[in-house]
Each structure stands twice: as C-alpha cells, then as structure tokens.
Amino acid sequence: MPVLADSQPWIQWSWVRSHPGELWHDVAQHLDLTLIAVAVGLVISLPLALVVWRWRRWETPIYGIEGVLFAIPSLALFAFLIPITGLTSTTAEIGLVSYTLLILTRNIVTGLRDVPADVRDAAEGLGYGAGRRLLLVELPLALPTIIAGIRIAVVTTIGLVTIASLIGAGGGLGFLIQQGQQNDFKTQVVLGCLLSVVLAAVLDGLLVGVQRAVTPWVRRGA
Amino acid sequence: MFHFLGNVVDWFGNGSHWSGSNGVPSLLLGHVEIVVYSLLIAAVVALPIGLWLGHTGRGGFAAINVTNVGRALPAIAVLILAAQWLGIGRTPALVALTLLSVPPILTNCYTAIRGVAPEDKDAARGIGMTGMQILTRVEIPASIPLIFAGVRTAAVQAVATATLAGFVAYNCLGTLINEGVSANDHTELFAGALLVVALALITEYGLGAVQAAITPAGLRAGAAGRRRGGLRLRAADNPIVDPTAR
Numbered sequence A: 001m002p003v004l005a006d007s008q009p010w011i012q013w014s015w016v017r018s019h020p021g022e023l024w025h026d027v028a029q030h031l032d033l034t035l036i037a038v039a040v041g042l043v044i045s046l047p048l049a050l051v052v053w054r055w056r057r058w059e060t061p062i063y064g065i066e067g068v069l070f071a072i073p074s075l076a077l078f079a080f081l082i083p084i085t086g087l088t089s090t091t092a093e094i095g096l097v098s099y100t101l102l103i104l105t106r107n108i109v110t111g112l113r114d115v116p117a118d119v120r121d122a123a124e125g126l127g128y129g130a131g132r133r134l135l136l137v138e139l140p141l142a143l144p145t146i147i148a149g150i151r152i153a154v155v156t157t158i159g160l161v162t163i164a165s166l167i168g169a170g171g172g173l174g175f176l177i178q179q180g181q182q183n184d185f186k187t188q189v190v191l192g193c194l195l196s197v198v199l200a201a202v203l204d205g206l207l208v209g210v211q212r213a214v215t216p217w218v219r220r221g222a
Numbered sequence B: 001m002f003h004f005l006g007n008v009v010d011w012f013g014n015g016s017h018w019s020g021s022n023g024v025p026s027l028l029l030g031h032v033e034i035v036v037y038s039l040l041i042a043a044v045v046a047l048p049i050g051l052w053l054g055h056t057g058r059g060g061f062a063a064i065n066v067t068n069v070g071r072a073l074p075a076i077a078v079l080i081l082a083a084q085w086l087g088i089g090r091t092p093a094l095v096a097l098t099l100l101s102v103p104p105i106l107t108n109c110y111t112a113i114r115g116v117a118p119e120d121k122d123a124a125r126g127i128g129m130t131g132m133q134i135l136t137r138v139e140i141p142a143s144i145p146l147i148f149a150g151v152r153t154a155a156v157q158a159v160a161t162a163t164l165a166g167f168v169a170y171n172c173l174g175t176l177i178n179e180g181v182s183a184n185d186h187t188e189l190f191a192g193a194l195l196v197v198a199l200a201l202i203t204e205y206g207l208g209a210v211q212a213a214i215t216p217a218g219l220r221a222g223a224a225g226r227r228r229g230g231l232r233l234r235a236a237d238n239p240i241v242d243p244t245a246r
Helices: A013-018 A020-054 A056-071 A074-085 A089-113 A117-125 A130-166 A173-183 A186-214 A216-220 B002-013 B024-056 B060-072 B075-086 B090-114 B118-126 B131-168 B173-182 B186-214
Strands: none
Touching: A013 A020, A013 A186, A020 A056, A020 A089, A020 A130, A020 A173, A020 A186, A056 A089, A056 B186, A074 A089, A074 A130, A074 B131, A074 B173, A074 B186, A089 A130, A117 A130, A130 A173, A130 A186, A130 B060, A130 B075, A173 A186, A186 A216, A186 B060, A186 B075, B002 B186, B024 B060, B024 B090, B024 B131, B024 B173, B024 B186, B060 B090, B075 B090, B075 B131, B090 B131, B118 B131, B131 B173, B131 B186, B173 B186
C-alpha cells in the first residue's frame, strides 16, 4: 500500500458529486454479494439446524465442522480458494457462505430449543402433527432468535465482502479502496471504508425493524 | 493438484523462506507480537471497567451495546481508516486491533459478574463480607471462565484481524497472502494461508483447553460442587459472541 499524501483531504466532495454512478455500482455489488451469501447460508443452515434440533448427537459433528470453518481467518480462506476458483465472485461467495453457517445454525437451533414445552404440548393437544407444529408454532416463536442470527450474519458478511473485493475476488467497496490505493487517491480509500461501516449499520437497523414488524408479540410482552 | 501441493511443500522446504525480515519466523513473530500487545492493552482497559460495571450493576446498556457496535464495525475498515489517520505500519495495526479487542472482553466481563447468582452474593453479605471482598472472593472466582471466554474470543478475532494488517504494510503472516495475490503466486498464497490457519486454530483450541483447565471444579457442569450448592453461574454459560473480524 503506497503512502498516501498527507495533503489530500479525507474526502474530496467534488469527486463524489461527479461519480455517483461508480459509487452506487460498488455499493450495489457489495449488497448483492452480501444478500446472496446470507440467503444461501440460510438455505443450507435450516436443514442442518433441524437435524441438530431433532437428533442431539449430530450437534457435535455439525457445530464442530462449522466451528473450524468459522475459526479460519477470511483472508486465508479466500487464499485457499484462489488456486481453485480464481479471483472471482465464486471464491468470495464460498468463503462468505461458510462464515454464515455457524451463526445461522446456532441461532435457529437455540430459537427452536427455547420454545416452551407447554406451548408444544398445547399444539400437540390441538392435533398438530410434527410438520405443521414446526411451521405454524415452533419456527414463528423462534423467529426473534433466528432474525438476531441473520443480523449478525449480515453485518459480518459486509466486512468480509470488503476484504474479498480488496484482493480482487468479486466486486464491492473493497474494489473502491483498492482503486484509491492504486491511484494514490485518499477519497476512494476513505469512502470504501466509511460506506462499508454505513452499509453494515443501515442493514443492521433495517433488520431490527423487520424483527419488530414480524414478531409484534415480543414487544407486547405476551 | 499433487503437483501444486508438491510446490507448497517445496516452498516450506526452501531455506530462503525461513530467514530474513520476510522469513516465516519473523512474520510469525510480528503476527503474534501485535496480537499479544493489543490484547494486553485491551484487557488493562476493559477488565477494570467490566468488573466495576458488573459489580455495581450500572451502565449495563452501554456494556452490552459496545459489543453490538464493535460487531457491526468491519475490521478491515477500522484498520485502513487508522492507517489513513496514523500512517502505515505497526501503529495503525496496534490501534485497530486494540479497539476491536475491547468490546468482547468488556461485555463478557460485565455479563459474567452480573450473572453471579444473587443468593451467593447475599450469603457473602450475610457473613459480613465487604463489597470489595464480595468482588474478589465471590464474583471474580465464579466469573473466571466467562471472563476468559471473552479474552479468548478477542484473541481469535485479533489473530484474524492481524492477518489483514498486511494491507497497511505491517509485516505479519498476511504479508505472504498479499504478496501471493499481487504476484499471482499461488504457492506463496497457499503457504501463507496454511500458516495463518494453523495459528488461528492453535489459538482457538489452545485457549479453549486453557479455559477448561482454569474453570474451578465447582463450576463445571454436573460438578459435585454445584449439587452441594457451590457457586453458580446465571448468565448463559455459552455466550454467543461473534467476531466480525475473520
């Protein structure tokens, strides 16, 4: 990384005003990569979580494998994938999805386990089978914990997309940072960082809103 | 594939990769050094605050939220912004790593102390202990595993974030990965990644073993001490703390 000239302002606003398209493009790509990773992560985690919840003996192997993936620093994981999948968004996505797994699986399992036994009994008493009970009673009651997991997965992923695009795997705000370093232009470096922070904060806030909207009973204290 | 792995083995066998300022020992040392320093500073700052907030029960909102904010802050952004402010090299790496290590240590310490069973504290007060004695003889011993869990989380996170310090020209194991990317040298890239993963896993599972070893017998699940009414932990004994920095 070149030493950036100290004389440069942190953000040169005239550049920002003349390049809205470029900024938006990077933000949009960043969002795309993040949302795809969390969506794919959910699709994989839900069945894994159901297995752990239903058969406890699967907890140790599934959490164990996910835990090892989670413990690998992202830059190293991307580096492992580059010889195989190259500097592509596939490399980024494989890495990103693998980090969401532990977060999402654990939160889904915790949410399902916290469903009170008497609620489950009541559903059974009403003649609900296992499938209907899961869909209509247990998953909705687990929703606050599940959304809490999605929040963590989303903000974590946003930071990781920045790292992936900084080394050139997939697009996003890291690309802006890398451009700034190449051109010795502080504005791009600072904006790439700041927009990553803002994006994480905004999505986190939005998900808090979603959490409240879809689980009104939590706030009513029922 | 075997050809590639053979290259990686050769890379490790090449003596020139083991000497000089860009050799593996020097990069590993730089990596470990920045992690240890930042953890020490963060612990010195965060533990007294966590103990005090937990003991007095004040500032819980702040103690919990510092982690939520810390979690939402992308480590790479903190690191690079620090470099814009302080210049490249060791200083921004140390500042960023310390900043990111404070939240998990502080929150876990606060939660641990708050989670000590009220009846244990009442009993301590009943036999005439002062506030300070309750803290040092009841609350801290009962909280050691959870407090350590916070330090462990911060350590694992710091090892990962230190990898990124190569981006601000600090010499660490991440330097090998960055060089490998820019030179399109997959062998060096892979070798660097292997070293980083080894260090990360040793940190995670090594500190996990330490945590198990320092957990007082009375606090272990199903321990006789618990049945006899020994110290109990109220807070989740399995805190979900999710480092942003991977």
